[in-house]
Every structure is written in C-alpha cells, then in structure tokens.
Amino acid sequence: MHKELRKYIVSLLDKGKRSDGRALDQYRQPVSVTYGVSETAEGSAQVQIGDTIVMAGVKLSIEKPFPDTPEQGGIAVNVELYPLSSPDFEPGPPGIYAVELARVVDRGIRESKAIDMKKLCIEKGEKAWTVGIDIVTINDAGNLFDACSLAAMAALKNTVFPKYEDGELNYKEKTKKKLQLYKEPTSVTIYKIGKSYIVDPNMDESHVYDARLTVASTADGMLSALQKGGEMPLTSHDINVMIDLAIQKANFLREKL
Amino acid sequence: MVYKKRIDGRALDELRPIEAKAGVIKNADGSAYFKIGKTVSYAAVYGPRELHPKFLQNPKTGLLRCYYNMMPFSGVGDRVRPGGSRRSKEISMVIQKALEPVLELQDYPNAVVDVFIELSQTDAGSRCAAICAAAIALADAGIPMRDMVSAIAVGKVDDKIVADLNYDEEAYEDGPVADIPVAVLHNTKEITLLQMDGEISKDELLRALEVAKHATEKIATIQFAALKEKYAVQR
Numbered sequence: 001m002h003k004e005l006r007k008y009i010v011s012l013l014d015k016g017k018r019s020d021g022r023a024l025d026q027y028r029q030p031v032s033v034t035y036g037v038s039e040t041a042e043g044s045a046q047v048q049i050g051d052t053i054v055m056a057g058v059k060l061s062i063e064k065p066f067p068d069t070p071e072q073g074g075i076a077v078n079v080e081l082y083p084l085s086s087p088d089f090e091p092g093p094p095g096i097y098a099v100e101l102a103r104v105v106d107r108g109i110r111e112s113k114a115i116d117m118k119k120l121c122i123e124k125g126e127k128a129w130t131v132g133i134d135i136v137t138i139n140d141a142g143n144l145f146d147a148c149s150l151a152a153m154a155a156l157k158n159t160v161f162p163k164y165e166d167g168e169l170n171y172k173e174k175t176k177k178k179l180q181l182y183k184e185p186t187s188v189t190i191y192k193i194g195k196s197y198i199v200d201p202n203m204d205e206s207h208v209y210d211a212r213l214t215v216a217s218t219a220d221g222m223l224s225a226l227q228k229g230g231e232m233p234l235t236s237h238d239i240n241v242m243i244d245l246a247i248q249k250a251n252f253l254r255e256k257l
Numbered sequence: 258m259v260y261k262k263r264i265d266g267r268a269l270d271e272l273r274p275i276e277a278k279a280g281v282i283k284n285a286d287g288s289a290y291f292k293i294g295k296t297v298s299y300a301a302v303y304g305p306r307e308l309h310p311k312f313l314q315n316p317k318t319g320l321l322r323c324y325y326n327m328m329p330f331s332g333v334g335d336r337v338r339p340g341g342s343r344r345s346k347e348i349s350m351v352i353q354k355a356l357e358p359v360l361e362l363q364d365y366p367n368a369v370v371d372v373f374i375e376l377s378q379t380d381a382g383s384r385c386a387a388i389c390a391a392a393i394a395l396a397d398a399g400i401p402m403r404d405m406v407s408a409i410a411v412g413k414v415d416d417k418i419v420a421d422l423n424y425d426e427e428a429y430e431d432g433p434v435a436d437i438p439v440a441v442l443h444n445t446k447e448i449t450l451l452q453m454d455g456e457i458s459k460d461e462l463l464r465a466l467e468v469a470k471h472a473t474e475k476i477a478t479i480q481f482a483a484l485k486e487k488y489a490v491q492r
Contacts, residue, residue, distance in 0.1 A: 051283050087306075
C-alpha cells in the first residue's frame with residue numbers, strides 16, 4: 001500500500017537523511033513534559049513529542065490484595081486511543097494496539113521495580129493501594145510507545161496520596177506524601193527500515209517500517225522490558241545496535257522528566 | 258434566607274473563570290479547549306466524511322454524531338471506567354440535540370460530522386462545557402452554522418437562583434437544589450438543551466432561564482474571541 005512512500009524513505013535513509021530533515025537518532029521538537037494537567041487525578045502529566053500529545057493520569061484506590069500476594073499493592077496500566085486524537089481511531093473497546101501499548105508500558109514500570117509493591121500495602125491480606133495509570137491520546141502524530149511510557153512515568157512522579165485516616169479515604173484532601181519511585185524506567189522504540197535504525201518515527205515512517213524494538217531501560221543501563229514488533233525479523237546484530245541506541249536515547253528522554 | 262453567600266464566594270450570577278482556545282488538536286478538522294472553573298473539556302471535529310456503516314447514510318443530508326466521554330482520571334474519587342455508561346450515552350445524545358439545530362448539513366449528503374468530546378477534569382457542568390467546546394470546534398472546522406451555541410448550568414440552591422453551579426453546590430444538603438443545564442443560541446435566544454433535576458417552581462425556573470440567557474451571552478463572547486484569536490490576520 002505504501003510501496004512508493006517506502007522507496008522514497010529508504011532512499012533518503014540510505015543517504016543518512018529523513019523526510020523531515022532530522023538525523024536518524026534525533027527526536028522531533030519539542031520533547032516536553034507538563035505536570036499536573038488534571039486536578040482530579042492523584043498525579044498527572046502531559047507529554048508532547050513533536051505533534052504527538054498524550055496525557056496520563058494516576059488514580060489511587062484501596063483494594064483487597066490478591067490472595068497470592070497478600071502483602072502487596074498493585075499497578076494497572078490502561079491506554080485509550082481516543083477517536084478525538086486521530087481520524088484512524090474509532091470509538092469502541094480497546095483494540096490490540098492499545099492493549100499492546102498498555103502492556104509494554106506496564107512491564108517497563110513493573111519489572112524495573114520503580115514502585116515497591118510492598119510499600120503499597122496498608123493491611124496485610126485486607127487493604128493495599130492500587131496505582132491505576134490511564135494514558136490517553138490527544139493527538140497522534142506517531143511514536144505513541146515512547147510518548148505513553150514517558151507520560152506514565154511523569155504522572156507517577158507527580159502523584160501524591162489522598163488523605164486516608166481511620167479507614168476513611170478522602171480524595172478531596174491531598175496529603176504531601178508522594179508516591180515513592182526507586183527507578184525511572186524510560187522506553188525508547190528503535191525502528192528498522194531497510195538497513196537503517198531510527199528513533200521517533202513520523203507518520204510516514206510509521207507506515208513503512210520493517211521491525212521495531214521497544215526497550216525500557218533505567219539510568220544504570222539495565223533493561224526492564226522489551227517488545228519486538230513489525231513484520232520482519234531482527235538479527236542479534238540488529239538487537240545489539242538497537243539496545244545501545246535505546247539506552248542512549250532513554251537518557252535524553254529521562255532528562256525531560 | 259439560609260444560603261446567603263455561595264460556597265466559593267461568587268456573586269449569584271457570577272460564572273467561574275473561563276478559558277477557551279480553538280485549534281488545539283492538529284489531526285482534527287476543527288478542535289477546541291474549554292475550561293470553566295475546574296471543569297476542562299476538549300472537543301475534536303472530524304468531517305464531513307463518509308458515514309459507515311452505509312445503511313445509516315442519508316442521501317438528503319449529512320448527519321451529526323457526538324461522543325461525550327470522561328477521561329478515567331477526570332472525577333474526584335473513583336476512577337471512571339472507560340467504555341461508556343448509560344450516563345455518557347444520554348449526555349452524548351442531548352449534546353447532539355443541542356448542536357444540531359444550528360448546523361446546515363444538507364450540502365453533505367451521505368456524510369457524517371463526528372464530534373468527540375473528552376473531559377480531563379470535572380467539577381460539575383461538564384455537559385455544558387462539552388457543548389461550548391464542541392460549538393467552537395464545529396466553527397473551527399468550517400461547518401456551516403446559523404448561530405453559536407453556548408451552554409451553562411443554572412439552578413437553585415436553597416432559596417437563591419444561581420449560575421454555574423459547582424459540585425459542592427450540587428451536593429448542598431441544607432435546602433432544596435435544582436440543577437438546570439441550558440444551551441442557548443446566541444442570536445435567537447432559543448433553547449436547545451434543557452434538563453433539570455431537583456426541586457423548583459415554574460416561576461423560579463423562568464427566572465433561572467433569564468439568568469442562563471445573560472450567562473450564555475458572556476460565554477458566547479469568549480467563544481467568539483477564541484475563534485478570532487486563531488483566525489486573526491497577522492500584520
């Protein structure tokens with residue numbers, strides 16, 4: 001369907017160029033984080049990467065812990081691809097793309113142990129905090145993986161606990177107690193088109209890539225989640241190069257938090 | 258005479274601070290941001306575009322479809338479960354009915370104009386904020402409109418007729434409360450949205466509607482200003 005577009009993009013990439021003039025490892029401008037964009041959330045943030053805008057909000061609730069982890073709270077990540085944000089999105093239950101986005105963001109945060117689930121426990125086997133992270137799209141101009149992950153981390157950084165006293169939860173009164181984060185896992189998705197590796201694809205590039213690899217990494221260079229996507233396979237060499245680039249770019253994105 | 262002063266200190270007919278902006282979502286054909294107090298609404302218009310499924314198409318005119326939705330974190334307290342509720346369905350429908358009368362869609366047979374409205378935070382008056390944002394977005398999209406649509410919740414708290422109730426006023430417990438969302442057309446002063454829940458006499462209702470007409474005039478000015486700001490000629 002995008003045969004001619006692909007030919008054009010690959011011919012540019014072979015010369016080390018992109019259709020919008022960026023370097024292969026360069027994000028669009030601006031990359032920005034705005035904190036506290038929803039007063040009703042316990043924490044919130046808006047992330048803009050180029051023309052892509054996503055918003056994330058955290059709701060804290062008290063739930064009964066799962067029987068197999070009675071001393072732990074939990075996190076739940078959800079992504080909504082709003083039809084408001086793109087002519088390509090339709091109303092209805094989340095499709096596989098939204099589910100994949102949510103699960104990759106979830107794993108990046110969960111597996112890095114950014115949140116100590118045990119610290120979320122209020123009463124063993126009875127009460128624990130659940131951290132609900134909802135990420136919604138405002139304008140989709142490509143690279144939702146990185147934008148959603150960054151927005152989720154930003155919203156978590158912005159999160160404070162509501163007042164909880166004598167078994168009563170009062171959402172109207174926020175405390176000064178912040179949600180403690182031990183790591184800042186940051187996802188970078190590297191796209192392979194032809195022989196080239198790029199970050200932060202624009203819409204044209206999103207339509208013609210061969211393979212993508214989302215890498216969530218922390219400041220110490222450890223990886224907490226991976227997700228390969230796209231139609232074409234990757235070699236070990238590809239993966240080696242892509243992870244190096246992802247770790248380097250994660251440091252760039254983390255600075256924006 | 259119990260309700261002497263409003264909970265947040267406003268005058269009886271005073272609106273909460275309002276901000277409006279046109280063209281906030283690049284992908285959309287028209288879009289707007291409308292904030293009143295702590296209620297924030299985004300609207301995006303897509304269309305006129307071909308309507309699917311095809312059997313819904315009308316060869317005589319284009320159709321309007323509105324979707325109202327609260328973001329999961331947009332309420333104080335519990336998370337709002339995504340996926341639509343009976344409430345959001347009904348509100349979507351009344352928003353559509355509030356906007357339809359001003360639109361000229363007969364030049365777009367078989368087409369649809371979709372209006373998607375998302376609330377990122379709410380403190381009462383969300384359907385009215387949704388209508389205000391949607392009306393700006395429709396104008397921004399260049400959809401032919403006979404008039405501007407502006408909406409506000411008026412009502413009664415105890416013995417007082419007030420404009421723009423916030424959540425604390427809706428939840429007032431020491432006397433009767435009536436909450437009346439109203440949409441008013443700017444030129445004709447006709448009413449395209451009218452709902453009420455609570456307790457109120459006919460006399461008080463008519464007074465409340467007059468308050469709504471004054472309030473929506475102020476809102477229309479802000480809606481027009483948002484559009485003018487976007488389309489201002491740079492000199």
